[in-house]
Amino acid sequence: MSRKLIEKTRRLLEREVGTTHAPLEGRLRFGLAFPGPYRLAMSSLGYQIVYGLLNSTPGAACERVFLPDPADAREFRRSRTRLFSFESQTPVAQFDVVAFSVSYELNYAGVAQILELSGLPVLAEDRDGSHPLVLAGGPCATFNPEPLADIVDAFAIGEAEDLVADLVRAMEAARGEDRESLLARLTQVPGVYVPRFYTPSYNADGALAGMTVRPPAPSRVTKRRTRTLESCSNLSTILAPNAEFADMLLVEVVRGCGRQCRFCVSGYAGLPPRPRTVTDLPEGQRIGLVGSAVLDHPDAAAIFRRLTDGGKEFSVSSVRLESLTDDLARMMCRGGQRTLTIAPEAGTETLRRTINKPTTDEEVFEAARMAAEAGFPRLKLYFMVGLPCETDGDGAAIAGVVKEIAAQQPSLRIEVSVSCFVPKPWTAFQWCQMAPERELARRLGRIRQALAGEKRIEFAAESPREAHVQAWLARGDRRLGRAVAAAAQEAVGYAHAAAELGIDTGFYALRERTRDETFPWDHIDLLVTKDYLWSEYMRALEGRVTPGCKVGACTRCGVC
Numbered sequence: 001m002s003r004k005l006i007e008k009t010r011r012l013l014e015r016e017v018g019t020t021h022a023p024l025e026g027r028l029r030f031g032l033a034f035p036g037p038y039r040l041a042m043s044s045l046g047y048q049i050v051y052g053l054l055n056s057t058p059g060a061a062c063e064r065v066f067l068p069d070p071a072d073a074r075e076f077r078r079s080r081t082r083l084f085s086f087e088s089q090t091p092v093a094q095f096d097v098v099a100f101s102v103s104y105e106l107n108y109a110g111v112a113q114i115l116e117l118s119g120l121p122v123l124a125e126d127r128d129g130s131h132p133l134v135l136a137g138g139p140c141a142t143f144n145p146e147p148l149a150d151i152v153d154a155f156a157i158g159e160a161e162d163l164v165a166d167l168v169r170a171m172e173a174a175r176g177e178d179r180e181s182l183l184a185r186l187t188q189v190p191g192v193y194v195p196r197f198y199t200p201s202y203n204a205d206g207a208l209a210g211m212t213v214r215p216p217a218p219s220r221v222t223k224r225r226t227r228t229l230e231s232c233s234n235l236s237t238i239l240a241p242n243a244e245f246a247d248m249l250l251v252e253v254v255r256g257c258g259r260q261c262r263f264c265v266s267g268y269a270g271l272p273p274r275p276r277t278v279t280d281l282p283e284g285q286r287i288g289l290v291g292s293a294v295l296d297h298p299d300a301a302a303i304f305r306r307l308t309d310g311g312k313e314f315s316v317s318s319v320r321l322e323s324l325t326d327d328l329a330r331m332m333c334r335g336g337q338r339t340l341t342i343a344p345e346a347g348t349e350t351l352r353r354t355i356n357k358p359t360t361d362e363e364v365f366e367a368a369r370m371a372a373e374a375g376f377p378r379l380k381l382y383f384m385v386g387l388p389c390e391t392d393g394d395g396a397a398i399a400g401v402v403k404e405i406a407a408q409q410p411s412l413r414i415e416v417s418v419s420c421f422v423p424k425p426w427t428a429f430q431w432c433q434m435a436p437e438r439e440l441a442r443r444l445g446r447i448r449q450a451l452a453g454e455k456r457i458e459f460a461a462e463s464p465r466e467a468h469v470q471a472w473l474a475r476g477d478r479r480l481g482r483a484v485a486a487a488a489q490e491a492v493g494y495a496h497a498a499a500e501l502g503i504d505t506g507f508y509a510l511r512e513r514t515r516d517e518t519f520p521w522d523h524i525d526l527l528v529t530k531d532y533l534w535s536e537y538m539r540a541l542e543g544r545v546t547p548g549c550k551v552g553a554c555t556r557c558g559v560c
Helices: 003-015 045-056 070-078 105-117 139-143 160-173 179-186 265-269 300-309 325-335 350-353 362-373 394-407 437-451 464-474 479-489 494-500 505-509 530-541
Strands: 029-035 061-065 097-101 133-137 154-156 198-202 206-211 248-252 287-291 314-316 339-345 379-383 411-420 457-461
Touching: 003 070, 029 045, 029 160, 045 061, 045 160, 045 248, 045 494, 070 105, 097 105, 097 379, 105 139, 105 206, 105 325, 105 464, 105 479, 133 139, 133 160, 139 265, 154 160, 160 179, 198 411, 300 314, 300 325, 314 325, 325 339, 325 362, 339 362, 362 379, 379 394, 379 437, 394 411, 394 437, 394 457, 411 437, 411 464, 437 457, 437 464, 464 505, 479 494
Parallel strands: 029 061, 029 097, 097 133, 133 154, 248 287, 287 314, 339 379, 379 411, 411 457
Antiparallel strands: 198 206
């Protein structure tokens, strides 16, 4: 083993607070892997919650595994050191289970790279009973597991709180059985998808024709939804100075969002929205409030007031500008937050109605006023280009809105972040084609040029090339697995790997789907009906707005 890598790991460990050192002997040993660097993993509340769940489940023990940065990855290879766990530096290959938390498509290659650095076969078909079982969970694994289906043995679909205990019990019951028997047993755990029992077939045009399901697997795998969320932890378990949010206690305030923005997979896949109770928090601790729509919590104002009255520093990643008030803005600023972040998404009210985010320009300007008067030095705005029905006028309007804010609020420094629209599964726009890279670059360039020379405005844009990769991975099928595996090789990117394998990425990213096309994720059931999503797509094209979710009071989407 490389002494340099061991010492670096132990130095990071020494700086953490709250690390669990559970004995591995006699327990089901989980290596909880994050296909990204340590600093991002330790800023992921979902990753930390699963770490805590596994270590509190009878019969299980969990240690963390991270994707090394490029320099460390080279040292692993140079020294022929196998990737090891964080807590005890145990080789990953010695664990019973390697469980990945996957929240971003561009991290798929990180899954394959962790397996390769661990000395494990990347493809599931090359592993046998002598190797750890490879699991994956998290947002991407839930909404479309197929691009990783040739790599991962089993997927946890949905929320982990109840699923983890059932999974551990099933694996303990299968001790001594062969791998095929274990996987067959896992198909009987609600919310577990085992790709080995599902065989895809394709039409002559390349589109998916359907899935042949082999017993004992169910024809569809329904996501697990935790019904007793209030009894589950909503706090990060480890404080890490080297994390992206250094030494900040992350607190889940609300899970899911009922706004139903038509481009947002978490808005649909996370239904219904459920507020969490925020109880007493540790003294002297910086707090990060986490949730898709923190200000939609019915007690948001009371939570903010309790934090500020207690002298606590806290931050909120992004706020719904329609829910913002002067009082909330002042409390956030008093709590130490220096940047207020809002997401108009589009430059015109017409396009905002298309995406079901019917914010007016006046509401955007009013949010900027609140930020300035509350004392925020910076305002960050998120926009997108390439949205359905978008015109050049919509792009010009983004620059116009930003310039107007700068003129109205001279005390604010303004950060403008523009991403590229990527059609995602389980959204109203899952049928849409994506704008080509060149067109996205042109639209971003026009906005950049319109804002050039504005001294108080900083402009940042997503790479259209990376957005294109994200798109074909998001809506891809099982045929992409070998491209993901190839992309894990050092200095080999996704696009190069796909080209080498003869994969037409435009087929997945740029092609408009017909209403009746079978999607690679149709055998996964996230409870939202396909008919409802299609009706939302039609409403989008007509510029019609759908009211927000009223939990239990309507049945239009299928979840309730």
